[in-house]
Amino acid sequence: MKMPKYQLFGFIALAAVSVVSFQNCSQANFSQVPAQLASSTPDNSNSTDSASPNDGPSTPDTASPGTLSAVDITLAVNKGVTLNITQASIIAANKGSMLKVDSVGTPSLGTLTSKGSSYDFVSSSVGTASMAYTISDSNNLKATAKIIIKVVESDIATAPFYGCNLDGKLYSLDPATGNVLKTVDLTYNGNKLPCSDMVISKSGVVYAKDGDGSNKIYTIDVSTGKGVLYQGSLVASGNRSVGLTLSVDGLSLITSEETDPGRSSQTNSLIQVSKSGVKTVLIPASDRYTMYGGDVKLLPDNMMYWTITNETSTLCRNSSKGGNQAVLKYDPATGSKKEIACFDKKNIFGLGFASKALYGFSEQGNLVRVDINTGNTTLIKNTGLTFIGAAANPILW
Structure with missing residues (x-):
């Protein structure tokens, strides 16, 4: 399967937040x-x-x-x-x-x-x-x-949402305008830390997934950009972790594990991994969902939303709307799942809920609003940025 130029930008899980810039030494x-x-x-x-x-x-x-x-x-x-x-x-x-x-x-x-x-x-x-x-x-x-x-504390996220990239930058952003409030360099042991996805806990701790293919997870001090190794590879050697979120109790990381990534034989499963490494399969590869880039995020309604390809979506397989992605809603409490929307534009990756509406980023940096019931998009602004990973701040939910 053809893969996008970048791994997916993260779901930006926002809910009715106010805009605050975060600064360490000033106002x-x-x-x-x-x-x-x-x-x-x-x-x-x-x-x-x-x-x-x-x-x-x-x-x-x-x-x-x-x-x-x-x-x-x-x-x-x-x-x-x-x-x-x-x-x-x-x-x-x-x-x-x-x-x-x-x-x-x-x-x-x-x-x-x-x-x-x-x-x-x-x-x-x-x-x-x-x-x-x-x-x-x-x-x-x-x-x-x-x-x-x-x-x-100073190392806890206070901006409404954050974006990261393979250039080793962490951006704090205003979700209303797409404007960047602050940029810091991401580092680990003094070296640049490329980032492919991120998630923020309900206590404001930022977790970032590396962008070098080793699938390691770091906690990030948002004021300095310094990372601390939190967990080794989330997935089996040779596989790829795409998307990142937390379990309902906040104790485990959740990702999509890609086997044979980028090939016609690619399979995807949705997995939960505890800090000790115990792996639980939530949606098995036998369900035959695949991702184009892709992401998964737990939102404030305690539901998970997973982007899948039209080809593996019963709802969107023959859609003539013009997009190439569908959204699968998964209930971690019951294990039930439902395909809920087909997009009308291709490669809408950076998805998230702000003010009870769904927003997304395209590969070209277009910020769009998405009608979750129809999948139709409305252009808000071209931000000029292409985020590989993004996450909202549940402190402000």
């Missing part, structure tokens, strides 16, 4: 953010609400006539780093006519300093800060919600 900034990117995850909540691929775009609560509603906004920042929150960004996260910020309260952790039209937040301790804010509109209607700031 982070939460600036103009589209309303649909505001998170509504309550502070210290154990809620299991999450983005569903069948939901439409996320928007703030719709106010009834004569009322105004506000949404909770979730951010993340490194310990000891100042996060600047503008009033414009708070307004942009909400919906209404001629909104203004009336007040922002005292945080439960760290300190908040008013800067006129913005606020500086900083904390010397790790934890979750919560503070109330109040907005009003042109009718003097008022609404109150929370700003929730997750303060994490």
